[in-house]
Amino acid sequence: MVILDLVNRLLDGDKRACARAITKAENNEPGSIEILKEVYKKTGNAHIVGITGPPGGGKSTLTYRLSKELSDRGKKVGIIAIDPTSPFTGGSILGDRIRMNKLSTDPNVFIRSMGTRGHLGGLSKATHGAIKIFDAFGCDYIFVETVGVGQSEVDIVKTADTVVMIMVPGLGDDIQAIKAGIMEIADIFAINKSDLDGAERTAGEIKMMVEMGTVEKKPPILNVIASQNEGIKELLNEIDDHKKYLISSGELEERRLARLRLEIVNLIEEEIKSRIFNDKEIYNLLDNILKDVYNKDIDPYSAKDKLFNAII
């Protein structure tokens, strides 16, 4: 009853109901699965845009500008910012989220920061849940913003409908290596801070990499200066063009199936974890097995088999 009421209010566009539902989903509260089951029926309209790139690349500023522009056009926007937060406290110090506060007064833009919360009800589950809720809430665009490293984080962003990869002129070696690692998932390259020295060289390097690549649709490369609102409209045009391409080529269905596949596999993992950590008997069994493994009475692989059989 209460759940259905919450769902109806969020479908009606009630901002507080939307926030409440996301919190419930993120914290894995009782009723959250019922909410998500209900809202799922109303999803599929939002275009999911992954925004990724190296730390210091200006992802938040760019997301802010894109959202502002869309809001001015009367579009409703959801932003999900994935933060690498403390595995101990679950808290996060949100450096440049502060800038995001400018948007919090915009009636068309809705922002949510996600912590990476260790094992119970993980990051992927929470993010997929938030995407669904924003979608059913009526968002036309949902931006999923994450630093471009980490296996779980890359998995999430690469299953967006459109992936915008932010690059910056003149970053160090280490950062270049990170970029290289996930460049293949980009649908659009945005060279931010392109008034800085080396922007042309960076564009040239990306162009070369794109031309050597094997993907059918070569991603466009744009110059933007997010802090000065330059190139934002052009970037939005490219995002919309990519959306049209996805629809006409049939790739949209393919991507969304891939996203669902990832989500369902992750849900199964979470189910297993919750069975281990919430079932007292199994948790005690794990504790005992761990001591045996530590003492070398059994190896971790046989221990896994033993525990696995107890779970199923």
Place this chain on the structure above:
Amino acid sequence: MVILDLVNRLLDGDKRACARAITKAENNEPGSIEILKEVYKKTGNAHIVGITGPPGGGKSTLTYRLSKELSDRGKKVGIIAIDPTSPFTGGSILGDRIRMNKLSTDPNVFIRSMGTRGHLGGLSKATHGAIKIFDAFGCDYIFVETVGVGQSEVDIVKTADTVVMIMVPGLGDDIQAIKAGIMEIADIFAINKSDLDGAERTAGEIKMMVEMGTVEKKPPILNVIASQNEGIKELLNEIDDHKKYLISSGELEERRLARLRLEIVNLIEEEIKSRIFNDKEIYNLLDNILKDVYNKDIDPYSAKDKLFNAII
């Protein structure tokens, strides 16, 4: 027979057998579990040191200097570098790994780069496998080097025996936020490039954060200049002091139990994934369910239950 031969050779210190075993474990080749079961009996002597920090912080250079110093003291060192690599190709462009090549001629230092390989036989399994093999191979120290972001990556580094957190003076907002997210897992802070402007301020900030923290053993804060080999011996002393503390306080057992717990839970997840992707019937079932989910005939959460029941 062949497996036992490989294990015996690696236990005897055969470098090629060691490399071979790690490759098998990383690629989840047939026989890899048998190898790991065998080597597990011979583990427990190596001290596992996690090296983490923001991109551009000089992790590889510092790891290089530490390893060189240990080698000079007659110690055997294993290095596992976790790279955020392409989720598509599995390949990686190893920017500053090139520097590591200086070490590859050192007979006491053994280096391994790990890719993050999507779903089959994941990163955590491969890294834990490599740690075991290096340990049984006779390494006195094993460095696990990773950029300090990403849920899986943080999970791995935080279960090391000793965690060294590298900081650098004067990094941007975005990077500060990342640091903040994982600062609580540091056992030792190393401010690298401490000849740069702002080193004192950075040290002051860390000191304040440490003093406000709730951990019992306050982590020491060291100034180092890895590129000039300054502060390396002092850092090694701190690592050894921490090791002594772990043993005398009983925390070493606690940490190793936590590492085993993480490993076993991850192994169970991998088992589930391999059952989904390697069992043709289940894979087909997933494909069919996905279409139903896509068409909204069923929601992802009920789909998960259906698939879960088919697996067990």
